[in-house]
Amino acid sequence: MTKTYVGKADAANAMETLNVIGRGTPRIDGLDKLTGAAEYVDDMDFGPGLLHAAVVESPHGYARIIGIDAAAAEALPGVIKVVTGKDFPFTFGMYMKDRYIFAQDIVRFAGEQVAAVIARDARTAKKAAALVEVEYEVLDPLLDPLKALADDAVLIHPDLGSYEHVPWFFPKENTNIAHWRKTRRGDLEAGFAEADVVLEDEYTVPRYAHCAIEPHVVVARLDGARRLTLWTASQSPFTQRDVFAQALAPLGFSHQDIRVVTPYVGGGFGGKAGVSMEIIGAALATVVQGRPVKVRWTREQEFKNTYQRQGVIARIKLGARKDGTFTAIEHDLYWDAGAYVEYGANVVNAAGLSATGPYRIPAIKIDSLCVYTNLPPGGPYRGFGYSEFHFGLESHITRMAHALGMDPVELRKKNAIVEGDLLAYGEPMNPSGLIEAIDKTAAAIDWGVAETSDDPNVAVGKGLCLFWKAPAMPPNASSASFLKFNEDGSINITVSGMELGQGYLTVMAQVASEILTVPPAKIRVETPDTDRNPYEWQTVASHVTWSCGNAVAAAALEAREKIFKVVHDARGYEEGSLYLEDQQVKCDTDPDFAMALSDFVIGGIQMPDGTFRGGPIVASGKFMPEFTSALSDPETSQGGHPNVHYTVGAAGVIIEVDKDTGKIHVKKAALAVDVGKAINPVLIEGQITGGLLQGLATVLYEDMRFDAGGRLLNPTFTDYKIPTSKDVPDEIIPIIIETPQPDGPFGARGVGEHTMIAAAPVIGDAVADAVGVRLKDMPITAERVAMALVSGRTDET
Amino acid sequence: MKHTIEMKVNGEAWVIDVSPAESLLEVLREKVGVKSPKIGCERGDCGSCTILYDGKTIRACLALGVEADGHEVTTLEGIGHDGLTTLQEKMVEMSSFQCGFCAPGVVLSAHELLQHEPHPTAGQVQEAISGNLCRCTGYDSIVDAVLEAARIGPRAVS
Ligand code: FES
Ligand code: FES
Numbered sequence: 006m007t008k009t010y011v012g013k014a015d016a017a018n019a020m021e022t023l024n025v026i027g028r029g030t031p032r033i034d035g036l037d038k039l040t041g042a043a044e045y046v047d048d049m050d051f052g053p054g055l056l057h058a059a060v061v062e063s064p065h066g067y068a069r070i071i072g073i074d075a076a077a078a079e080a081l082p083g084v085i086k087v088v089t090g091k092d093f094p095f096t097f098g099m100y101m102k103d104r105y106i107f108a109q110d111i112v113r114f115a116g117e118q119v120a121a122v123i124a125r126d127a128r129t130a131k132k133a134a135a136l137v138e139v140e141y142e143v144l145d146p147l148l149d150p151l152k153a154l155a156d157d158a159v160l161i162h163p164d165l166g167s168y169e170h171v172p173w174f175f176p177k178e179n180t181n182i183a184h185w186r187k188t189r190r191g192d193l194e195a196g197f198a199e200a201d202v203v204l205e206d207e208y209t210v211p212r213y214a215h216c217a218i219e220p221h222v223v224v225a226r227l228d229g230a231r232r233l234t235l236w237t238a239s240q241s242p243f244t245q246r247d248v249f250a251q252a253l254a255p256l257g258f259s260h261q262d263i264r265v266v267t268p269y270v271g272g273g274f275g276g277k278a279g280v281s282m283e284i285i286g287a288a289l290a291t292v293v294q295g296r297p298v299k300v301r302w303t304r305e306q307e308f309k310n311t312y313q314r315q316g317v318i319a320r321i322k323l324g325a326r327k328d329g330t331f332t333a334i335e336h337d338l339y340w341d342a343g344a345y346v347e348y349g350a351n352v353v354n355a356a357g358l359s360a361t362g363p364y365r366i367p368a369i370k371i372d373s374l375c376v377y378t379n380l381p382p383g384g385p386y387r388g389f390g391y392s393e394f395h396f397g398l399e400s401h402i403t404r405m406a407h408a409l410g411m412d413p414v415e416l417r418k419k420n421a422i423v424e425g426d427l428l429a430y431g432e433p434m435n436p437s438g439l440i441e442a443i444d445k446t447a448a449a450i451d452w453g454v455a456e457t458s459d460d461p462n463v464a465v466g467k468g469l470c471l472f473w474k475a476p477a478m479p480p481n482a483s484s485a486s487f488l489k490f491n492e493d494g495s496i497n498i499t500v501s502g503m504e505l506g507q508g509y510l511t512v513m514a515q516v517a518s519e520i521l522t523v524p525p526a527k528i529r530v531e532t533p534d535t536d537r538n539p540y541e542w543q544t545v546a547s548h549v550t551w552s553c554g555n556a557v558a559a560a561a562l563e564a565r566e567k568i569f570k571v572v573h574d575a576r577g578y579e580e581g582s583l584y585l586e587d588q589q590v591k592c593d594t595d596p597d598f599a600m601a602l603s604d605f606v607i608g609g610i611q612m613p614d615g616t617f618r619g620g621p622i623v624a625s626g627k628f629m630p631e632f633t634s635a636l637s638d639p640e641t642s643q644g645g646h647p648n649v650h651y652t653v654g655a656a657g658v659i660i661e662v663d664k665d666t667g668k669i670h671v672k673k674a675a676l677a678v679d680v681g682k683a684i685n686p687v688l689i690e691g692q693i694t695g696g697l698l699q700g701l702a703t704v705l706y707e708d709m710r711f712d713a714g715g716r717l718l719n720p721t722f723t724d725y726k727i728p729t730s731k732d733v734p735d736e737i738i739p740i741i742i743e744t745p746q747p748d749g750p751f752g753a754r755g756v757g758e759h760t761m762i763a764a765a766p767v768i769g770d771a772v773a774d775a776v777g778v779r780l781k782d783m784p785i786t787a788e789r790v791a792m793a794l795v796s797g798r799t800d801e802t
Numbered sequence: 803m804k805h806t807i808e809m810k811v812n813g814e815a816w817v818i819d820v821s822p823a824e825s826l827l828e829v830l831r832e833k834v835g836v837k838s839p840k841i842g843c844e845r846g847d848c849g850s851c852t853i854l855y856d857g858k859t860i861r862a863c864l865a866l867g868v869e870a871d872g873h874e875v876t877t878l879e880g881i882g883h884d885g886l887t888t889l890q891e892k893m894v895e896m897s898s899f900q901c902g903f904c905a906p907g908v909v910l911s912a913h914e915l916l917q918h919e920p921h922p923t924a925g926q927v928q929e930a931i932s933g934n935l936c937r938c939t940g941y942d943s944i945v946d947a948v949l950e951a952a953r954i955g956p957r958a959v960s
Binding site for chain 1: 844927
């Protein structure tokens with residue numbers, strides 16, 4: 006029997022049979038969301054006193070602010086206040102404090118907030134914002150990271166050396182390099198000398214937008230007692246509280262004064278992690294004490310001034326022996342990180358630790374450079390650097406197979422990382438079913454069997470790529486949970502992970518349900534409120550199933566212990582002889598004993614003398630990975646243990662390419678991912694279907710375009726196309742692999758981001774396979790494929 | 803300059819003062835307090851503001867409040883007169899949603915389809931919801947639930 010685990014700390018409680026874990030339990034938020042009952046921030050009522058703010062944005066990518074004249078705006082009836090950078094000369098940021106709440110003397114990207122107008126209604130605020138006159142001295146923007154690296158490049162942040170940052174960042178003063186992650190292991194020279202084939206090339210990936218359908222929104226209120234409450238559409242309530250407390254410390258605020266409430270969120274994908282526009286709400290509330298104030302981003306602002314996925318230029322040099330064994334890799338990543346990198350620099354860091362991909366390579370040199378540019382701030386987006394670097398790396402590996410005359414899948418299997426192999430930073434790889442994932446994906450798309458179309462104008466191609474990703478977190482990122490019983494034996498759980506749509510609330514209910522035998526439908530899991538719910542770092546990094554799942558399991562186990570203790574105290578049974586079944590306590594040594602949880606979990610158990618034992622069952626649990634460390638040699642990244650574990654897998658596609666138009670049609674897509682243990686396979690299939698489509702869109706048509714001034718040219722869904730229901734593959738085959746993660750709840754590890762990562766390179770490979778055109782820059786649009794075919798380009802594939 | 807309009811929202815009569823610039827979406831959300839039509843783009847691209855207007859789907863962000871005088875609006879809150887529709891039930895059971903932000907619009911578009919075409923093909927379902935952007939699900943689970951709801955047919959009215 007496969008062993009299952011209930012968290013590392015509790016392997017002794019391994020459960021032999023599972024009743025709820027592993028089932029496609031319907032989501033517990035279904036009725037909320039299918040009846041319209043689900044409340045998102047913009048749906049909340051704040052009464053007639055609610056004020057609205059509109060932001061004055063920089064129209065320039067790079068400019069000096071000469072002066073701001075707000076007189077006309079202030080004079081408009083209904084306007085309460087106009088604020089500018091002078092009112093808030095404070096920096097903020099998550100990993101590096103390099104941002105201001107409002108631009109001070111300089112604007113560094115088009116769309117940056119320069120001032121804000123607070124008014125009685127949204128229309129007046131917007132009208133007044135247009136009346137604020139800002140005089141600029143326009144400067145030449147730096148839009149290309151390679152140009153920003155030139156010796157004579159203007160410094161976008163001359164004060165870089167003075168910014169506070171986490172200890173694992175290495176900014177280079179007097180340059181535009183905000184962070185440089187260097188990873189070195191093994192003898193690179195010897196590795197390349199040993200290689201029979203050395204392949205070198207460059208790949209580029211542009212910027213992308215998350216496009217959650219709910220725009221960012223914040224309502225903030227500073228009440229008469231100087232309590233600052235914020236309702237935000239966020240993935241990160243506790244991290245937001247921390248960032249707000251630090252940013253507003255000069256005004257006398259600390260954590261105890263700030264409360265962040267986050268109801269349902271309409272999609273995040275990383276875009277609602279950390280703090281972006283919400284800082285504006287926090288600041289504005291302080292100037293209109295007593296009144297709630299709302300800032301809601303328009304779709305255009307959503308594109309221009311939240312986080313964007315960073316662009317990257319990747320230079321790869323890979324060496325392999327004739328038999329396919331990889332000997333060495335050099336991977337340089339130049340990130341277009343944008344104007345502020347307070348979050349984005351950690352994306353760069355994550356890639357710099359893992360840009361070998363899921364391969365065993367003895368000699369490694371990775372340089373991942375976070376470069377300031379005058380484009381909007383880069384930041385986290387599903388895949389967190391891995392979606393970005395896998396395009397080049399996986400394309401390159403297929404090309405290496407061709408150079409060696411090997412089958413690309415064989416080459417991958419030969420070098421695929423397995424448990425115990427050394428990672429780039431020198432620690433051993435966790436258990437993984439990568440080989441199984443490759444084999445099952447290959448079988449699903451009939452790898453090795455050439456297919457043709459009846460239509461002579463249509464070419465058929467296949468591709469298969471691997472992916473991996475580890476959560477990128479501070480070493481002490483933690484989760485906690487409170488659990489309480491109600492009179493009817495139902496349960497309320499409070500946690501502070503976010504239900505972004507992935508099904509987190511349901512998964513937490515399943516974990517508690519398995520341990521306490523209360524069905525998921527009788528368990529409510531509440532969305533966060535930093536005053537009432539326990540701590541969670543944030544809902545990013547695909548880590549909450551694993552981390553918060555462990556915290557909920559710990560709380561459920563504590564509750565179970567307390568339940569057994571009450572029964573022991575009242576009835577005398579040995580605690581070790583008691584067990585739970587169907588919401589009842591039963592006893593190994595007395596088959597006649599059964600006591601329903603609802604009989605005593607609030608009121609206790611009555612004794613013969615009429616007194617009671619017990620009382621309300623309440624419990625708590627926490628989880629922190631106590632084995633991670635971000636301290637390592639800055640020149641090599643050796644010596645630490647930055648990542649908790651990697652989730653691995655493979656994706657394969659069969660596509661048709663129209664040789665006249667270049668249009669690509671995905672007939673079949675298979676994706677295998679090793680989730681450790683599928684707590685809810687239906688939810689995992691949802692991640693695969695949704696994540697794959699999001700990834701396919703980045704390679705097939707999505708693309709952010711900027712003009713020479715750094716202004717985004719396509720900030721609407723009209724011009725930045727995301728997939729509709731008619732743009733889906735004909736068939737998607739989700740494949741779940743289960744190699745248990747020893748320290749995960751029931752053996753589970755994260756899966757949310759991973760489903761997007763391999764989509765881009767697998768299309769690149771399939772296009773090359775179908776029509777012999779290798780495109781090394783994303784996106785691979787129909788137009789670009791058609792142009793390459795027309796020009797008779799026969800790039801090596 | 804105010805206009806007084808009379809409209810029916812989910813079967814209930816409303817008399818409301820609106821200004822000429824207010825969209826029907828704003829009127830519904832702020833003056834009627836019906837919050838299931840969402841604000842996703844305010845320019846007709848995303849479909850999250852979809853409502854039934856005299857029984858036909860429209861984008862409430864593209865209509866003006868003043869135009870709605872004498873008309874009837876139905877939102878997600880109003881389609882299940884007798885509890886949930888089969889479609890809602892199947893979407894709950896089959897977990898055919900993720901963040902849920904698109905769901906009110908998706909349900910109304912699919913509901914409209916099922917009114918006219920009780921036995922649609924997968925292609926027809928895709929066509930019917932193609933104006934409702936969903937960034938989370940990849941659409942397949944929604945299409946499956948609509949087909950399943952069609953297979954079972956509408957709820958018997960008790
Ligand atoms: S809000 Fe109406 S279509 Fe997007
Ligand atoms: S479920 Fe999130 S947008 Fe559709």
